[in-house]
Amino acid sequence: MVSRVIPVEPFDLVIFGGTGDLARRKILPGLYRRFVSGQMPPEARVIGAARSEFDDAGYRNEVRDALVEFIAKDKLDDDRVAAFLDRLHYVAIDATGEAGWSELADLMRENVVRAFYFSVAPSLFGALAERLHMHRIADADSRIVVEKPFGRDLASARQLNQTLAEHFEETQIYRIDHYLGKETVQNLMAVRFGNVLFEPLWNAQYVDHIQITVAETVGVGGRGGYYDKSGAMRDMVQNHLMQLLCLIAMEPPSRFDPDAVRDEKLKVIRALEPVESRDIVRGQYQRGSNSASYLEDVEDEQSRTESFIAMKLHVSNWRWAGTPFYVRTGKRLRARQSEIAVVFKDAPHSIFGEEAGRHRNILTIRLQPNEGMTLGVTIKEPGPGGMRLIDVPLDMTFADALGPDNDDVTDAYERLVMDVIRGNQTLFMRGDEVEAAWAWTDPIIEGWQMRDMRPKPYEPGTAGPEESAMLLHRENRRWRAIRD
Numbered sequence: 323m324v325s326r327v328i329p330v331e332p333f334d335l336v337i338f339g340g341t342g343d344l345a346r347r348k349i350l351p352g353l354y355r356r357f358v359s360g361q362m363p364p365e366a367r368v369i370g371a372a373r374s375e376f377d378d379a380g381y382r383n384e385v386r387d388a389l390v391e392f393i394a395k396d397k398l399d400d401d402r403v404a405a406f407l408d409r410l411h412y413v414a415i416d417a418t419g420e421a422g423w424s425e426l427a428d429l430m431r432e433n434v435v436r437a438f439y440f441s442v443a444p445s446l447f448g449a450l451a452e453r454l455h456m457h458r459i460a461d462a463d464s465r466i467v468v469e470k471p472f473g474r475d476l477a478s479a480r481q482l483n484q485t486l487a488e489h490f491e492e493t494q495i496y497r498i499d500h501y502l503g504k505e506t507v508q509n510l511m512a513v514r515f516g517n518v519l520f521e522p523l524w525n526a527q528y529v530d531h532i533q534i535t536v537a538e539t540v541g542v543g544g545r546g547g548y549y550d551k552s553g554a555m556r557d558m559v560q561n562h563l564m565q566l567l568c569l570i571a572m573e574p575p576s577r578f579d580p581d582a583v584r585d586e587k588l589k590v591i592r593a594l595e596p597v598e599s600r601d602i603v604r605g606q607y608q609r610g611s612n613s614a615s616y617l618e619d620v621e622d623e624q625s626r627t628e629s630f631i632a633m634k635l636h637v638s639n640w641r642w643a644g645t646p647f648y649v650r651t652g653k654r655l656r657a658r659q660s661e662i663a664v665v666f667k668d669a670p671h672s673i674f675g676e677e678a679g680r681h682r683n684i685l686t687i688r689l690q691p692n693e694g695m696t697l698g699v700t701i702k703e704p705g706p707g708g709m710r711l712i713d714v715p716l717d718m719t720f721a722d723a724l725g726p727d728n729d730d731v732t733d734a735y736e737r738l739v740m741d742v743i744r745g746n747q748t749l750f751m752r753g754d755e756v757e758a759a760w761a762w763t764d765p766i767i768e769g770w771q772m773r774d775m776r777p778k779p780y781e782p783g784t785a786g787p788e789e790s791a792m793l794l795h796r797e798n799r800r801w802r803a804i805r806d
């Protein structure tokens with residue numbers, strides 16, 4: 323199936339931090355793929371702006387190397403790469419000084435969309451915003467894109483919001499959570515709100531519980547210093563898992579538009595109950611046969627930071643009263659696997675008798691690997707021998723359903739960057755959402771700090787600490803397997 327690609331308006335996209343890791347690995351390869359798909363109009367330009375001294379040719383060489391490293395070989399074509407690199411420019415700039423700003427101002431064109439990607443440390447956001455205005459580079463239609471981490475607690479997130487608000491309206495600020503750019507996550511909304519089948523069942527009456535898992539096999543690696551100051555709660559739960567939970571739990575918005583969707587997400591965050599400490603398990607990975615322990619990775623044997631967290635949450639409203647949401651995320655687990663599972667209740671009465679077995683419908687939404695959805699349905703086991711029931715998957719793996727060449731199963735970043743150019747904020751976090759998420763997270767973290775709580779050790783290559791399994795066992799439930 324060939325997807326329809328509608329080119330966006332002509333734009334000048336400035337990437338502050340255009341030589342950094344995020345730009346090389348995600349933003350620039352994503353832009354190249356959009357260019358190849360025909361979504362970048364001929365007048366579109368990308369301007370790298372960072373500290374290193376390059377001219378346009380030098381920057382183009384750097385970006386060519388990044389494309390070779392991060393784009394699949396069969397998608398790299400010399401002519402296309404050359405045509406893409408032609409759109410690139412570079413300005414050496416000092417975010418906190420004067421160097422480079424008037425050059426950047428001269429480079430910008432009138433009558434095209436102006437977007438500024440702040441792919442730099444958050445401590446530079448204020449300086450960038452101020453200079454963009456001082457030099458009249460940003461105007462009332464310009465957009466800025468900011469990255470995680472958006473604050474490390476409510477106070478710092480508020481401060482960042484205020485800093486940006488001094489120079490930009492909320493409608494100009496695009497806070498990226500790349501989980502929202504994933505095809506499956508958007509499909510979750512299509513499935514919920516585009517079909518009559520699911521929504522009537524999407525509540526505490528029919529849903530036993532919901533599980534959200536984001537499991538990684540990697541450790542903290544070279545990011546140890548940064549990670550140890552945040553931990554799984556700040557790095558994953560407050561943003562990514564919270565956003566997934568919002569999309570699962572929210573009421574149907576009246577329209578698929580930015581404020582209607584974000585209003586509903588905000589209500590979910592505000593309805594989250596405080597979590598009791600018995601409903602939280604924190605863990606730290608131990609040393610493996612050929613991998614270092616968390617404490618060795620962060621070079622601090624006293625660290626109390628968690629590399630794993632599992633929690634039981636309640637959304638306190640009519641729809642979800644009594645239906646728990648179990649969320650977990652961690653590093654050095656058995657497999658790289660992200661999924662949401664909606665576990666429906668048993669049929670109220672089994673007409674087939676106990677010997678046929680009891681079965682449950684489970685809707686699984688896989689974010690990785692193999693983005694797609696599966697609905698487990700119960701059927702009769704084929705053949706003679708009486709009525710025995712088995713579960714079979716109604717499987718919708720997007721790559722299968724839409725074809726291997728389908729452009730849409732692509733990286734979340736490129737989709738989100740094109741949304742910025744289109745001026746569509748639906749899949750970006752609003753300032754009040756981020757603050758509400760921190761307002762819920764802060765007391766939990768403060769509680770750990772006050773009690774000086776040590777995370778539970780867990781073996782690498784497992785599903786986390788034993789206590790995480792107990793969180794569900796004690797209620798006669800079990801986590802779905804994390805599989806190789």
Ligand code: NAD
Pocket residue numbers: 338339340341342343344345371372373374415416417418440441442443444446469470471
């Ligand atoms: P990086 O350290 O690799 O790159 C930083 C970039 O900022 C470089 O291009 C550098 O030249 C530029 N820079 C630094 N100080 C500057 C100054 N004073 N003036 C102008 N430019 C300056 O960082 P990164 O990993 O690319 O991360 C960028 C942002 O994205 C950070 O906020 C990070 O938290 C966030 N982020 C990164 C990733 C990732 O995978 N790398 C993922 C999510 C969020």
